[in-house]
Amino acid sequence: MNLASYRKKSPWILHYNAGGCNGCDIEILACLAPKYDIERFGMINTGNPKQSDILLVTGPVTKRSRERLVEIYAQMPEPKVVISCGACASTGGVFRGMYNCEGGVDQFIPVDVYVCGCGTRPEQIIDGVVQALAILEKKTKELEESVKLKREAVKEGHQLNRRHIADEIKPVLS
Amino acid sequence: MNDVLIPVILILLAPLLGGLLYGFERIVKARMQRRIGPPLLQPFYDFLKLAGKRRMMVHSAHAFLGIMHFVSLWFALAVLLLGGDLILVIFLHLLSTSLLILAGYSTRSIFSHLGANRAAISVLAYEPVLIILAVSIFMLNGTFDTAAVFTSSEPLLYKMPLAFIALLLVLPIKLKKSPFDVAEAHQEITGGVELEFSGLFYEAVYTAKWLDYVFCYTLVFLFAGSNILLGAGLLVFTFLYLNALDNSTARVSYKQMLRFSLGVAFSLAFINLLINSLT
Ligand code: SF4
Secondary structure (H helix, E strand, C coil): CCHHHHHHHCCEEEEEECCCCCHHHHHHHHHHCCCCCHHHHCCEECCCHHHCCEEEEECCEECCHHHHHHHHHHHCCCCCEEEEEHHHHHHCHHHCCCCCEEECHHHCCCCCEEECCCCCCHHHHHHHHHHHHHHHHHHHHHHHHHHHCCCCCCCCCCCCCHHHHHCCCCCCCC | CHHHHHHHHHHHHHHHHHHHHHHHHHHHHHHHCCCCCCCCCHHHHHHHHHHCCCCCCCCHHHHHHHHHHHHHHHHHHHHHHCCCEHHHHHHHHHHHHHHHHHHHHCCCCHHHHHHHHHHHHHHHHHHHHHHHHHHHHHHHHCCCEHHHHHHCCCCHHHHCHHHHHHHHHHHHHHCCCCCCCCCCCHHHHCCHHHHHCCHHHHHHHHHHHHHHHHHHHHHHHHCCCCCHHHHHHHHHHHHHHHHHHHHHCCCCCHHHHHHHHHHHHHHHHHHHHHHHHHC
């Protein structure tokens, strides 16, 4: 019996709205409701970055929310996976090019799974999470190997911290 | 021989039992909401997963307090099951809770502070009732030892039914169940004191929650004395009562909680004590 294989049965989800219209958030909550009931796969919506494995981001990144986004991402312990939910989070969607928007989530943190749709369907979200689980498992293995070989842990693509981004915000009236 | 062996086995298996109980509770809760619910072994899957995460801590004292919370709670449970002094058990439990509260205060997170404040208020709400309970048991048996309660052929339930009702009223506060879950309040302060724990250190707090279940259900079992059948009945009743209450009520504010527990539950326990000391 391989105990490690049971690990992927308990993905805890952190849901963050970076500034969308709440359409996608409602669909995520619908996943938790009796019809789709993702708790039967062991998923919980924790709301606490320090205890979660999967970051579900919805909505385009606004100028104010990008700091929080990176901060939350940095607070999650590895292994972690990011899913961008909806057209907004993936590319900017209908908000793309607006004066208060930065565009997709992947400009700030590495995204592993993109889920499409303006108003993603709950089925799509569940499918995205299942794909994310495979990636999570792979990342866990990599992390373990690096520990065994006493190598440095695998770094994510580009590591940012909050201060990097914070000083870019300029006062509007000056 | 037998009266030592069974408690020792129970003590060693307590985290396992508590985990199963927690898993079963999640299923029952889901079924009450017409959902399917997670598998029975879900808490153990969570346990395995948390063990594999990167170890992050706020500072070493914080992590240490979390682990000591688990250890002291297990110790309290051991004393209770081995038939120790009930007052000692209650204060050991208080010690373990206050370690967690200290851990909550030791970080800089505002949610953690809020959670610690509320946890301290919850202690204020249920602790007096438990103490009165212990004193009533002393009035009846002439000793604080739980061993005397476990072996007495006449169940406590018949002698002090009011105290049992008082215990049922404060159990949701202790187990952090709705309507008295201000200390945890996942949608509001995302877990309170346990907020800053992660990975392996959260595991200690998470497992301590399972131990708390075993502790509370043992307190309920005390009321049945040596009558195992009655004890099983009481456990099933309490389990269903707690889950039904948790699913059907909304959270009340800490002031309402304090007023209710000190007003209703405490007076019930006190009346019970008066009746016991008069007869
Ligand atoms: S993708 Fe569409 S539904 Fe989702 S947050 Fe953006 S605008 Fe709203």
